Amino acid sequence: MRQPSVGSRKRVRMRDVAQRCGVSISTVSLVLSGDARIPEDTTRKVLQTVKAMEYRPSVIARSLARRISRTIGVILPEFAFNKNQSFYYQALKGIHSETQPAGFKMVVEATTKGFIERRFYLRLLKEQSADAIIFLTPSLNDLFLSEMGKENYPFVLVGGTVQDADLPSAKGDDFAGGFMATEHLIKQGHRAIGHISGFSNYYIGADRKRGYEEAMKKAGLPIGPDWIQEGDFDVDVSAKAAERLVQSGVTAIFAGSDMMAYGALKALHDLQKRVPEDISLVGMDDLEFSANSRPALTTVRYDIEKISALAANFVIKQIQSPIIPKSLLKDVPAPELIVRQTTARRGQVAT
Amino acid sequence: MRQPSVGSRKRVRMRDVAQRCGVSISTVSLVLSGDARIPEDTTRKVLQTVKAMEYRPSVIARSLARRISRTIGVILPEFAFNKNQSFYYQALKGIHSETQPAGFKMVVEATTKGFIERRFYLRLLKEQSADAIIFLTPSLNDLFLSEMGKENYPFVLVGGTVQDADLPSAKGDDFAGGFMATEHLIKQGHRAIGHISGFSNYYIGADRKRGYEEAMKKAGLPIGPDWIQEGDFDVDVSAKAAERLVQSGVTAIFAGSDMMAYGALKALHDLQKRVPEDISLVGMDDLEFSANSRPALTTVRYDIEKISALAANFVIKQIQSPIIPKSLLKDVPAPELIVRQTTARRGQVAT
DNA sequence: CTGAAAGCGCTTACAG
DNA sequence: CTGAAAGCGCTTACAG
Numbered sequence: 001m002r003q004p005s006v007g008s009r010k011r012v013r014m015r016d017v018a019q020r021c022g023v024s025i026s027t028v029s030l031v032l033s034g035d036a037r038i039p040e041d042t043t044r045k046v047l048q049t050v051k052a053m054e055y056r057p058s059v060i061a062r063s064l065a066r067r068i069s070r071t072i073g074v075i076l077p078e079f080a081f082n083k084n085q086s087f088y089y090q091a092l093k094g095i096h097s098e099t100q101p102a103g104f105k106m107v108v109e110a111t112t113k114g115f116i117e118r119r120f121y122l123r124l125l126k127e128q129s130a131d132a133i134i135f136l137t138p139s140l141n142d143l144f145l146s147e148m149g150k151e152n153y154p155f156v157l158v159g160g161t162v163q164d165a166d167l168p169s170a171k172g173d174d175f176a177g178g179f180m181a182t183e184h185l186i187k188q189g190h191r192a193i194g195h196i197s198g199f200s201n202y203y204i205g206a207d208r209k210r211g212y213e214e215a216m217k218k219a220g221l222p223i224g225p226d227w228i229q230e231g232d233f234d235v236d237v238s239a240k241a242a243e244r245l246v247q248s249g250v251t252a253i254f255a256g257s258d259m260m261a262y263g264a265l266k267a268l269h270d271l272q273k274r275v276p277e278d279i280s281l282v283g284m285d286d287l288e289f290s291a292n293s294r295p296a297l298t299t300v301r302y303d304i305e306k307i308s309a310l311a312a313n314f315v316i317k318q319i320q321s322p323i324i325p326k327s328l329l330k331d332v333p334a335p336e337l338i339v340r341q342t343t344a345r346r347g348q349v350a351t
Numbered sequence: 352m353r354q355p356s357v358g359s360r361k362r363v364r365m366r367d368v369a370q371r372c373g374v375s376i377s378t379v380s381l382v383l384s385g386d387a388r389i390p391e392d393t394t395r396k397v398l399q400t401v402k403a404m405e406y407r408p409s410v411i412a413r414s415l416a417r418r419i420s421r422t423i424g425v426i427l428p429e430f431a432f433n434k435n436q437s438f439y440y441q442a443l444k445g446i447h448s449e450t451q452p453a454g455f456k457m458v459v460e461a462t463t464k465g466f467i468e469r470r471f472y473l474r475l476l477k478e479q480s481a482d483a484i485i486f487l488t489p490s491l492n493d494l495f496l497s498e499m500g501k502e503n504y505p506f507v508l509v510g511g512t513v514q515d516a517d518l519p520s521a522k523g524d525d526f527a528g529g530f531m532a533t534e535h536l537i538k539q540g541h542r543a544i545g546h547i548s549g550f551s552n553y554y555i556g557a558d559r560k561r562g563y564e565e566a567m568k569k570a571g572l573p574i575g576p577d578w579i580q581e582g583d584f585d586v587d588v589s590a591k592a593a594e595r596l597v598q599s600g601v602t603a604i605f606a607g608s609d610m611m612a613y614g615a616l617k618a619l620h621d622l623q624k625r626v627p628e629d630i631s632l633v634g635m636d637d638l639e640f641s642a643n644s645r646p647a648l649t650t651v652r653y654d655i656e657k658i659s660a661l662a663a664n665f666v667i668k669q670i671q672s673p674i675i676p677k678s679l680l681k682d683v684p685a686p687e688l689i690v691r692q693t694t695a696r697r698g699q700v701a702t
Numbered sequence: 703c704t705g706a707a708a709g710c711g712c713t714t715a716c717a718g
Numbered sequence: 719c720t721g722a723a724a725g726c727g728c729t730t731a732c733a734g
Contacts, residue, residue, distance in 0.1 A: 011727090013726095014727065015728095023704075024704065024705045024706080025705090025706095025728085025729095026707095027703090027704060029728070029729060029730085033729085037703060037704085042704090057728075058726085059478040060411060060415045060420060060479045060480065060726085061726070062728055062729075063411045064411045064412055064709095064710045064711065064726090065709080065710050065727080065730080071458070071480075081448075085437060085440050085441075086436060089432075089437070089439070092432075093436075100460070105460070106458060106459055106460075107459075108443070108457055109451070109456070109457075110447060112451075123407065126407040127407050127410040127411075128410060128411045129410045129422075129456065236643075262640070262643060262644075266643050269645035288436065289613070289640070292586050292613060292614070292617050293613075293644065294620035364710095364711060364712085366711080366712095376712085376713095377713080377723095378719090378720060380713060381713090381720085389719075408711085408712075409711055411711080412713090412726090415710090415712070415713090415725095415726045416711080416725080416726050417713065418726070
C-alpha cells in the first residue's frame with residue numbers, strides 16, 4: 001500500500017466513504033445533498049463516516065456535475081483600485097453581505113482595456129467559473145454590455161447603465177441627488193454655485209451634473225461659463241478644479257462625489273479659504289469618512305452598500321429562478337441630504 | 352434535432368470542435384495547451400475552428416482534470432469591512448495586481464466566528480476551490496492557523512503572524528515603525544507623548560505599541576499611567592481615546608494606525624485643540640487619504656499594497672513549485688517616516 | 703429505499 | 719504526430 005509522504009495530501013473521495021460505510025456512492029451523494037429518501041439510520045451512519053474520515057466533497061467536481069459554480073463575479077471599473085476606493089470597497093461589502101450567507105463565493109476582477117476587448121467578463125460566465133456577474137458602475141459607452149441582454153446569463157449592473165439598453169440595473173437616483181445638493185445650496189442663499197463633475201460617460205457623473213443644472217435652471221440662476229469643472233472622480237484633479245472655481249468667483253460648490261469634495265476641501269484649505277465661512281461645499285455619496293472628517297462633509301447619501309446588496313440579492317435569486325422580475329431592483333434607497341459642517345448661509349458667518 | 356429555445360445556452364464543447372475539425376479531442380486539447388508536438392497547420396486549423404465556433408473551454412472541467420482551480424482565496428479579518436477599510440482595500444489592490452496578470456482569480460472571504468470555528472478557510476483549499484490562501488492580518492490568537500503549517504497547502508499570512516508558530520508571513524516592521532514615529536515626536540521636543548493602540552492581539556497593534564514604549568524608554572522618558580489608550584483600530588473609539596489623552600496632559604500623540612489618527616484628529620478638532628500647534632499627531636500606514644487630508648497627516652509608510660503583492664507573488668510561485676523559500680518574503684519595504692503637517696516642534700508655534 | 707451506469711467536459715499517459 | 723481510453727470526483731435519472 002502506498003504510504004503518502006509526510007505532509008502530502010491524499011484526498012478522501014466520496015467513493016472511500018461509501019466503501020467504508022458499505023453503501024453505494026449514490027447513497028452518500030444523496031445523503032450529502034439532504035435527500036429525503038434516505039432513511040435516518042443510513043443518513044446518520046454516512047454522516048458519521050464523513051466526519052470520521054474528514055471527507056470534504058470537491059466543489060469542483062460538484063460544479064462540473066451540477067453545472068453551477070456557486071460563485072459570483074464582481075467586475076470593478078478599471079480605475080476602482082485608484083479612484084473612489086471607499087466607494088468600491090463599500091460596494092464589495094454590500095455584495096459580500098449577501099453572497100457569503102447564501103454560500104456563494106465572490107470573485108473580484110477589474111476591467112482593463114484588454115479585459116473589455118477580449119470579453120473577459122463574459123469568460124467568467126462562459127467558462128463557467130461564475131454563475132452570475134455584477135458589473136459595478138459601467139460606463140455609458142460600454143456598449144458591449146448590451147450583448148449581455150441577449151445571452152441569458154444572470155447579471156446586473158450597479159450604479160449605472162448603458163446607453164439605449166434596457167438592462168437590469170440597480171442604481172440610486174443621481175439626478176435627484178444632484179438636484180437636492182444644489183437646491184440646498186440655493187436655499188442657503190448662494191447664487192454663484194459651481195460644480196465639480198465626474199466622468200460624463202458614467203451615469204453617476206452625468207446625471208448628478210444634470211441634477212445640478214436643473215436645480216439652477218429651476219431657481220432661475222444662470223450657470224457661469226467656468227462653473228462646471230471636470231473632477232474625474234479624482235482627488236487631485238478635483239483640487240485643481242476647485243481652484244479654478246474659486247477664481248471664477250463662486251461662493252459654493254457641489255462636488256459630484258465625496259472623493260471629489262475631499263479634493264476641493266484640500267485646495268480650499270491650501271488657498272486659505274475657510275469652509276463654510278468663505279465657501280460652502282457639498283459632496284455626494286456619504287462615504288464612511290465624510291462624517292468623521294473635519295469639517296464634517298455635508299453630502300447626499302447614496303448608499304452604494306445597500307444598492308450593491310440589492311443587486312447581489314437579485315442575481316442570486318436569478319440564478320435560482322431565471323424569471324426574476326427586474327422590478328426587484330426598484331427598491332433602491334432614495335437619496336438623502338445630510339447636512340453637516342461644510343455648508344452655511346451665504347454671508348451669515350462673519351468674515 | 353433539438354433546437355435550443357431562444358436565448359438558451361447551448362454549450363460548445365471540445366468534442367464539437369474536434370468533430371468539425373476532423374481531429375480527435377486530444378488533439379484539440381493539446382493545441383489549446385500549446386503543446387509543441389502538434390504541427391503548425393493542424394494548430395491553425397483547430398484555432399480557426401475554435402474561433403469560428405466561439406468555443407470556450409470549461410475552466411471547471413479543466414480544474415477537475417488538472418486538479419487546480421487557478422484561484423486564490425483571500426481571507427479578510429472579520430472587521431475588515433467595517434474598520435480600516437482603506438487598508439484592506441489597498442491590500443486587495445496589491446494582491447489583485449499579481450493575481451490578475453498571472454491568470455488567477457481572486458476570491459475574497461471575510462472571517463466570521465463561524466467561519467473560523469468551522470474551518471471555512473480550510474474548506475476553500477480542501478474543497479479545491481482555491482489553490483492557495485492569503486490570510487490578511489491574522490490575530491495572534493488564531494492558533495488554528497498553526498495547523499496550516501502541517502498541511503502542505505500554499506498559503507501566506509500578511510501583516511501579522513501567529514504566536515509561537517513559524518509560518519510564512521509577509522509583514523512590515525511594525526516595531527521599527529512605532530519606534531520611528533515616536534522618536535520623531537521626541538526629536539521635536541515632546542516629552543509627554545501618548546499612544547493610541549490597536550488590538551493588542553494583532554501583531555500590527557502589539558508591535559507598534561512596543562515600538563512606542565521602546566522609543567520612550569531609550570530616550571529616558573517615563574510613560575504616564577494614562578498615556579496608552581485602546582483605539583481598537585476604530586475611528587470613534589480612537590476619538591474617545593484622544594480625549595482621554597488630552598486630559599492626561601499629553602502634548603503629542605502617536606496613533607497606531609492612520610485610521611485611528613483620523614479619529615484623534617476629529618476629537619482634537621472638536622475639543623478646539625489645534626494640530627500641530629497645540630498637539631502633534633503621527634499615524635502609521637500612510638493610507639492614500641493621509642496625503643490629501645488637511646492638515647495632511649504625518650505618518651509612517653507601511654505600504655500594505657506592496658507587502659500584499661509580495662505575498663501574492665510568493666503564493667503563486669509556491670503553487671507552481673512547492674519548495675519556494677520563505678526568504679522571498681523578506682524583501683518587504685522598510686517603514687519610512689513621512690513628515691507632513693500634523694507635527695511641529697513643541698512650543699515652537701505660537702499659542 | 704438503494705445501486706449500476708451514464709454523464710459533466712476536460713487532461714494525460716500510453717500506444718501506435 | 720495523433721487517437722482511444724482511463725480518469726478527475728461528483729450528480730442524477732433510471733431500474734429494481
